[in-house]
Amino acid sequence: MIPAAFAYERAGSVDEALAMLGSDEDAKLLAGGHSLIPLLRLRFARPSTLIDIGRLSELRYVREDDDRIAIGALTRHADLVRDPVLAAHCPLISDAAAGIGDAQVRHRGTIGGSIAHGDPASDLATIVLTLDADLVVRGPNGERTIPAAEFFTGMFETALAREEILTEIRVSKVQEGTYLKIARRSEDWATVGVAAARVEGRVQVGLTSMGATPLRARSVEDALAGGATSSDAATHTADGTSPPSDVSGSGEYRAHLAQVLVRRALEQL
Numbered sequence: 001m002i003p004a005a006f007a008y009e010r011a012g013s014v015d016e017a018l019a020m021l022g023s024d025e026d027a028k029l030l031a032g033g034h035s036l037i038p039l040l041r042l043r044f045a046r047p048s049t050l051i052d053i054g055r056l057s058e059l060r061y062v063r064e065d066d067d068r069i070a071i072g073a074l075t076r077h078a079d080l081v082r083d084p085v086l087a088a089h090c091p092l093i094s095d096a097a098a099g100i101g102d103a104q105v106r107h108r109g110t111i112g113g114s115i116a117h118g119d120p121a122s123d124l125a126t127i128v129l130t131l132d133a134d135l136v137v138r139g140p141n142g143e144r145t146i147p148a149a150e151f152f153t154g155m156f157e158t159a160l161a162r163e164e165i166l167t168e169i170r171v172s173k174v175q176e177g178t179y180l181k182i183a184r185r186s187e188d189w190a191t192v193g194v195a196a197a198r199v200e201g202r203v204q205v206g207l208t209s210m211g212a213t214p215l216r217a218r219s220v221e222d223a224l225a226g227g228a229t230s231s232d233a234a235t236h237t238a239d240g241t242s243p244p245s246d247v248s249g250s251g252e253y254r255a256h257l258a259q260v261l262v263r264r265a266l267e268q269l
């Protein structure tokens with residue numbers, strides 16, 4: 001389908017984008033466009049104006065920041081795949097980004113767009129939740145930081161206010177981590193994805209496409225902390241989840257698949 005008519009503006013800076021957002025309550029940010037443009041074509045989204053922030057180089061970086069890593073929200077998936085800082089200090093992010101979509105998606109899609117969109121099937125949203133990332137946002141009243149655990153509030157809903165821009169993602173340096181994903185077709189969205197990482201001595205586990213938001217498998221984490229084996233801990237994978245049934249698989253199938261992937265991921269740590 002053809003999108004409804006909209007105006008197009010390209011922001012030259014974050015401040016300019018914030019001013020544009022503030023002056024038009026029906027405007028929407030455009031980053032890589034790989035989630036928003038399909039919604040426009042289906043007319044599920046009908047913004048008055050698209051504010052293009054995709055070329056703001058001030059938000060495209062990966063930097064070491066003492067014991068943490070700071071990633072600009074407009075860093076593209078392909079940048080994450082080959083970034084040397086991530087390769088040295090958080091290879092889990094590069095590995096997960098390498099499995100997103102196809103080359104075209106990875107060269108346009110951004111980590112900020114993946115997180116801000118609030119899609120429970122987003123691979124990087126699960127990763128930032130698993131790593132307890134801090135999400136830095138800027139709005140008309142300045143900057144604030146939202147813990148990833150408080151960011152994903154519902155299906156395609158987040159704690160971002162309408163006039164705010166996600167600017168940076170901060171994660172701890174984590175050497176041991178893995179992301180396993182099963183998709184029906186190669187280069188597709190996850191039917192189920194599982195992240196596992198050792199963060200400050202504790203194993204943390206995240207789930208993709210197992211509910212309305214990216215989820216933490218807290219019961220698995222607690223079982224491991226209590227001394228359970230990987231296999232025993234994995235039996236708790238579906239606790240508190242609500243896996244959907246759709247063309248990619250039934251909820252029951254997803255619950256089984258997630259348990260298998262959690263066991264495999266834990267065995268790889």
Ligand code: FAD
Nearest residue numbers: 031032033034035036101109110112113114116122123166
């Ligand atoms: P956009 O589409 O530009 O924006 C998405 C939403 O986020 C919009 O509402 C926009 O206003 C908002 N937004 C964007 N940036 C910001 C910001 N900095 N601050 C505040 N709001 C912002 N993803 C996966 O995780 N795994 C996959 O396997 C996968 N496969 C895909 C396959 C195809 C064919 C396609 C088209 C997409 C796929 N994606 C997949 C999605 C892809 O990763 C998208 O790029 C991503 O979800 C959105 O990022 P974007 O930069 O394109 O955001």
